[in-house]
Amino acid sequence: MEAHATLPPLRGRVQRDAPLGPATWFRVGGPADALVRPADVDDLLLLLRDLPDDVPLTVIGAASNMIVRDGGVTGVVVRLARGFGDIVVENDGIVAGAAALDVTVAETAAAHALGGLEFLVGIPGTIGGAVAMNAGAYGAEIKDVLDWAEVATPAGLLRLTAAELRFAYRRASLPTRAVVTRARLHATPGDAAVTAARLNEIRAAREATQPVRARTGGSTFKNPPGARKAWELIDAAGCRGLMHGAAQVSEKHCNFLLNTGGATAADIEALGEEVRARVRAASGIDLEWEIKRVGRPA
Structure with missing residues (x-):
């Protein structure tokens, strides 16, 4: 597929026949026909709006829970990176970009004495991927802490609540060709030492058993x-x-x-x-x- 011929003029990086294997945790897999790293949300929205319906679209985050097959990926692969990794701390929660690592969000919350997000330190991957698959570990899931997620779609940017995402076990119901861009996770102000201790407990348990x-x-x-x-x-x-x-x-x-x-x-x-x-x-x-x-x- 001539993926480049079908792409709108983007400000982000576009790479033909881009190796994907080195970016996955398994370190296996073939190239993407076209790998797009959008510059920001507007760039992503432009891509989704103008990408022809017959061009397959695949979204990858940290590629920590993914096998990319050896023949590569047809169509356009979107990977959110710089421009999607901001973490903003609020009084009772965190707003995190889709490219922010789950572990970094957990550590940021703990550093600000916000409890309830410690389970994220046990999940390899990004917030975008965690929302898309309702990731969970150590007794909690994204559905338990999500206030809203912003998702880019061909029709524009939507803000969806946990109820609207209809979370199930390891699944969220995202609109067609939607890409999570950021999410707000609620947390409970508490004791920094208690939160840090829980974080370390999960880290140690994961290290010991996985x-x-x-x-x-x-x-x-x-x-x-x-x-x-x-x-x-x-x-x-x-x-x-x-x-x-x-x-x-x-x-x-x-x-x-x-x-x-x-x-x-x-x-x-x-x-x-x-x-x-x-x-x-x-x-x-x-x-x-x-x-x-x-x-x-x-």
């Missing part, structure tokens, strides 16, 4: 309805440490897949499907992917 220093993509599968968590089902199906090429089910936390070095996106996805098949055979439960998989196979 392969945080590996090439991974976070939680691979959603927890199914019922009492048993995805990792328990995977473990019970004998998949801990299972390998496909250089992709491996983590020994430390078996709802994490790893690139042990030299894995392809196809290796990682095939390993995930093997895990799903073994869990289905052992328990009758169909695990649903939590990691977003985008693009073309090689």
